Amino acid sequence: MLNRIKLLLLTLLAMARRKPWEPALIIVAVIIATAGLSSVWLINEGARQGDIASDAPSPLAGARIVASKSTSPLTRQDYVAVRKQGFTQFIATSEDSRSLVCTGSEISDEPSVLRNITLLGVDMLAAPSLMPSAAPPARQRAATGMTTFAAPGVVADINCLTEIERQTGDNLAPPLPVNGLPDNTVIISLAGFYTGTVTPQSQPLTALIAVAPISESDAKQLKDNLPAHLVFEPASAIIAKGNLSESFRLNLWAMGVLMGVVALFIVINAMLLMYRSRLPVAIRLRQLGVSARLLQAALVGELAVYCLISTPIGVFTGLIVTRQLTPVLQQTFAALFDSAFVSPSPFLLTTLAGAFVIALGALTVFSFITARQLTGALSVSALRKPGPGMLTRIILSLVAVSTTTLLVWLANSTLLALISVAAVLLAGCLLIILWLPAITQQLVKISPAHKPLLRYIIASTSALSGKTRLAVCAFFIALSANIGMNVMTDSFRQATADWLSQRLSAPAYLYTEQPHTAFENRVKGVKLVYEGFSNVGQISVEIRSFPGDDEAQQSLALSEVINNDTAQAWQLFAQGKGVFINQQLAFREHLQAGQNMTLGPVFTGRERRGSPVMPAAAVVVAGIYPDYGNPSAQVMLPISRYSPPGGFAGVVALYPETAGAISQYEEMGTVYITDDLIDLSMQTFDRTFVVTDALNVATLLVAGLSFAISISVLMLDIKPQLSVLRGMGVYQWQIKLALLSQYMLFCLITALLALPFGIFLAWVFIARVNRYAFYWVYTMEISIGVLLQSVLLSMLVVFVVLLLPLGRVSPKVDLRQEAAL
Amino acid sequence: MKLLWTAIILMLLMACTEKPQRTSLFASDDGAARQARVTSARPMSLPDDHTSHPDYQLEWWYLTFVLEDSQERQYGLQFTLFRFATEQDYVSNWSDSQQWMGHASLHSPDNHWFESRFAAGGVGNAGVNATPFSATLDNWQWQSTTERPFPASLRFTIEDTVRVDISASPEGPYVKHGDNGISIKSAGGQFRSYYYSQPFLSATGELHIDEQVISVSGKAWYDHEWTSELARDDALGWDWFSIHFDNGDKLMAFQMHVNQEEPYTTGTYIKQDGSVTTLQETELTIRAVDTEMINDKPVPVKWNITSATNNLNITVAPFKPGQWNPGRFSYYEGRVEVRGSHPGSGFMELTGYQ
Amino acid sequence: MISIDSISKHFEGQPAPVLEHLSVEVADGTSLSIRGASGSGKSTLLSLIAGFDTPDRGTITIGRHALPFSDSKAADNFRRDELGVVFQSYNLIDCLNVWDNIAFTSRLKGNADDEYQHHIMHLLAIETLAKKPAHQLSGGEQQRVAIARALVHKPTLVLADEPTGNLDEATSEMVASALYQTCASLRTTLVVVTHSNDVADRANMLRWLRHGQLSADAPC
DSSP, X not given: OHXXXXXXXXXXXXHHHHSTXXXXXXXXXXXXXXXXXXXXXXXXXXXXXXXXXXXXXXXXOSOEEEESSTTSOBOHHHHHHHHHTTOTTEEEEEEEXXXXXXXXXXXXXXXXXXXTOEEEEEOGGGOTTSSOOOSOGGGOOOSSSBOEEEOHHHHHXXXXXSOEEXXXXXXBOOOEEOTTOOTTEEEEEHHHHSBTTOOTTTSOBOEEEESXXXXXXXXHHXXXXXXXXXXXXXXXXXXXXXXXXXXXXXXXXXXXXXXXXXXXXXXXXXXXXXXXXXXXXXXXXXXXXXXXXXXXXXXXXXXXXXXXXXXXXXXXXXXXXXXHHHHHHHXXXXXXXXXXXXXXXXXXXXXXXXXXXXXXXXXXXXHHHHTHHHHHOSSGGGXXXXXXXXXXXXXXXXXXXXXXXXXXXXXXXXXXXXXXXXXXXXXXXHHHHHHHHHHHHHHHHHSOTTOHHHHHHXXXXXXXXXXXXXXXXXXXXXXXXXXXXXXXXXXXXXXXXXXXHHHOOSSEEEEXXXXXXXXXXXXXXXXXXXXXXXXXXXXXXXXXXXXXXXXXXXHOOOXXXXXXXXXXXXXXXXXXXXXXXXXXXXXXXXXXXTOEEEEOOBEESSSOXXXXXXXXXXXXXXXXXXXXXXXXXXEEEEXXXXXOGGGEEEXXXXXXXXXXXXXXXXXXXXXXXXXXXXXHHXXXXXXXXXXXXXXXXXXXXXXXXXXXXXXXXXXXXXXXHXXXXXXTTOOHHHHXXXXXXXXXXXXXXXXHHXXXXXXXXXXXXXXXXXXXXXXXXXXXXXXXXXXXXXXXXXXXXXHHHXXXXXXXXXXXXXXXXXXXX | OXXXXXXXXXXXXXXOOOOOOBOOSSOOOSOGGGSOOOOTTSOOOTTGGGSOOTTSSEEEEEEEEEEEETTOOEEXXXXXXXXXXXXXXXOBSSOOXXXXXXXXXXXXXXXXXXXXXXXXXXXXXXXXXXXTTEEEETTEEEEESSSXXXXXXXXXXXXXXXXXXXXXXXXXXXXXXXXXXXXXXXTTSOSEEEEEEEEEEEEEEEEEETTEEEEEEEEEEEEEEEESSSOSTTEEEEEEEEEEETTSOEEEEEEEEETTSOOEEEEEEEOTTSOEEEEOGGGOEEEEEEEEEETTEEEEEEEEEEETGGGEEEEEEESSSOOEEOSSSOEEEEEEEXXXXXXXXXXXXXXSBO | OEEEEEEEEXXXXXXXXXEEEEEEEEOTTOEXXXXXXXXXXXXXXXXXXXXXXXXXXXXXXXXXXXXXXSSHHHHHHHHHHHEEEEOSSOOOXXXXXXXXXXXXXXXXXXXXXHHHHHHHXXXXXXGGGTTSBGGGSOHHHHHHHHXXXXXXXXXXXXXXXXXXXXXXXXXXXXXXXXXXXXXXXXXXXXEEEOSOHXXXXXXXXXXXXXXXXXXXXXXX
16 A cells, blocks of 8 residues: 555656646745744744733732821831731832933933833832842842843833932942833832932832732721721722734734735645646546545645645744844834833744644645545546536625625624634635636627637636636735735824824923923913823723813814714813713723713822822713824813822923924923924834734735746646647737736736725724724725725736746647647 | 664753752852851850841741641641841841741641741841840741740741641750850861750640641740851752650751762750750761652652661651742751651751752 | 648658658649658648748748748738648637637638638538537537638638547548538638548548658558
């Protein structure tokens, strides 16, 4: 048995040697699939190891004990008492928001102020699991300054290479990156925090934070035993938030799956082409007594050889691509996503073995489907089967369309939304397979009879559409996804640009360390911004102040207003009876304009600390505004109601009467001209999508390439026909033009069919995927330029690839032709 | 040829299985030279020396209990408070330069509970008080009524599952080891400590395990040791035994492992009347006879201890396997059974096997 | 009139020339059959007559056209306007139906005439197949379609290379009849290369190709 399989295998490999382009297509497709999926898996692994998109709350976000009044602060003795009572999960913390100065960075040797960075002292000894340490406590000491820690994004932002000076207290060493730490915070041991003139008396403890869960019974016992000047606050649940990093990973997986699917189609198509050309030999073999099972086994053996060649190349390529991208990814993750990207080190043997097994498994499954005809055929006459009838096609089309519509309609989570994306693409494929030949046949009917070459071109296109459906599908999927992504990204870009231009209505903005009192005398020409922190239900919300004057009303677009009455909405807002909420909060909490909601106690600053400046209150949602890219829920309060001294955000909108008047503010902080801010934002926007754009284009190129290669392979089949045409007096250049025309026509028809699907896909991305993943939506803008760009790029790829084989086509008339099937 | 390749691949795959390296448990390069030294010029003086010695780098107050309940089920209980003096090149207004670590461990025949805690000194929630004597770390409380550690009551929790409420009372004198409390632990004498024990403790109390309350009683052994000369990389660990013989005598046997030196053996034989015999290196042999795999490394857990003095020839073996204290400082600490010329029970501590 | 004057053709690697000083003349409207053993050079002779290949020596004159042509455009034009070829393997254009397959040559030449096409299809008894896709035809039907395609544009000369080579006896009989009768009725010169005596014997001139030369004598 083995000898027979070996004999057959050698025969198949000999056939492959004669037409090496056929197995080459399979090998290339497997390489692309394994390379693409390997790099996507590795990049996501690096992100996971960098703790990106972790839903776990920060260890410092647990329940806490705080002073109920600033006149009776939290003391060291209180801390000792709590721990002696057995509540050892509580650790003491203290905050200092006074500015820190970096004495030297990568950019300059000049000292620079570190804006909006809070120094947080933590009794790390009491909770050693918080901080990484393999050394005994005695060894936690830095070479210069006291050891500090911060989230990787903060470390990147600070970018300080030398000591960090405090206004009081001893100097700090540049922070070491540790994942999971709060934003804009540098952590130091409490012993190091209280140095110099900083004492527990001058700077009382801020809170005792529970770093482990506390049961309800323990919480009750604690509350009962706390002295009157202390209060216990339970932990706020943190809802998983969509953020740019999740967006990145989602995109990446989507692109990886897309590449895999495209590669899948390419592989199946390549296998079909290969088996089709081997049909005569296969029939002879079967007629000579080779069983179908034996032939199938030999085919699988042949595929195993191709997998052995292609999977290592694919995996190594994926590894190399990831390694090359790692520095870019590390910068992107730190700067944009505030997290680390750890260069992944896969266990190579496992990855290779896994890739080989998966590839061979997939190919084996495909071979059973595609080689059915090959292994089953005993004569030529049995081969030609008519396609599905009209009724079958209509029924299948209706099923596909209705199923897809239902899935899209019902999608109410990220997973279902992604499934509906897949459904759209697959439905489109099915419709292409069912209807493309019919559409092209109609074109044949309307083609002018007196132009035989034109009719031949169109008829040949029609015939081609029946022979290369899977390559068409791969091309269609890639192009639809490309159009969908481009329309989505373009719409997002436009929406962001419009929104920024509207919201940043002041000509300039000042970022300052000065207290809000510094602006008391400058009533005209400045608008201060206040921020805070609260909760709605279980969700943390940002608080922002917003003015209610006419100018401000122009700068805030409301997508939904109470009773559809914008004037009423602003009136309620100005009176302090209503609030504006962002889309993120509205979608998460299923809120609509006009509904009531309970806003929790409002704290100043960016996190819940100290005493609230506003108690919890029931408010009405006066309006909902878009807030693109913000991962957090947000509530706007009128500045007349919310402008606490401790809540000044350090941001001032400047409305200078003259251009020169801006210079008076430059000594108070950093002034940003609005146009520059917008440019910077849009650059950041573009950077975010660079990697996925690259993958998108790569997928399109791959699909276009495979499409063109498939056609080139088919071109070989019709050589006898080309010979006939030459024999009938058609010029050489006419033949080449005819071939090019039919392929470009084919490509154009597919592209035109991909357009509506691509646009629909863009809508699904925006209204479903984005909606449920990140809780905000934006208007879809269809730009002819963007659509044309995708279509023309794909046609250009096919055109360029076809030039070579077309250039070599030189049909000579040979009277003795081989029989074509 | 095939065989050669197979062999090469197997060799590579096997990787190097290293013998477990002995490591130094408390080694620090924090300038031991700056700490106070163990010297005969400063002799041990009790009861003054029951309290803390902040000038010395390392110190511990160590209690081990061999207990039984009414069904004669055996328990091994350990409570230890450690103090480390750290090198801090800044002055903190929050804490002093001492760091405190507490270990609490309870072994029943089937279970083990262990907890390790840390606290900064000078804050108020950890430390040793002289009069009356108390040793505290958060809600772990060892309270005496006098300046002596005993009689005392101990209350502490382990993993929020176990609560221990136990009293210990002395039934004999305190015992100074070595030369009036100066215990030499290496041939050259560079490793040494101040070391005394109270081996004659009777204990009684309750173990609260989940909802269960178990009354227990038995014996206890107390060690207090302080030094600056063990916190060095060359000190690779030790094997320590505290044994209550059935005849009322006690034995402290100790074997120190020093880098590039032969292990150094020392011990103290304590008769039930309180008389003390120091066993020099030549008078005591401590030999491992069997190992147990713990964390994939062999740890010698069965020992043979012999001494011509008192015709001692005993075998010490753990009362159950797996008596390992995990955590940042991990070591073997467990109750043992003693057979041979002098049967009894006790505790064994093995450090440096990690 | 077809006039072949002392043409020779030698292929590299072969010991002897395939054709050597071969001459023959065929009057307009008549038919010539050429028989010979396999490999005797029959298809080579046809290729030279069609202008698909060029002789090493000698000339070929077909009507007013002198071969070899000076450029490929002239050759293409000749094939388009004056020549009809019936191949051994039918080589219809799969993606076109029968009507379009047949009309291809006349549309190419610009003298498409539906009525004439119907007439030829009637002569070849394939009128009912007009709308059928080419790949659905039987062997005999395909060959008759190929013959119709070769005639519909009113060429000067029809070359048929083993037109019944792949057909059974009964179908061969039908196809051979159709070929000769249609050509005769349209007064189209016909040159047939065949190894079938039945097909060859229907021609006006019978020749055998041996040792690179045409002979009127049958081999022994």
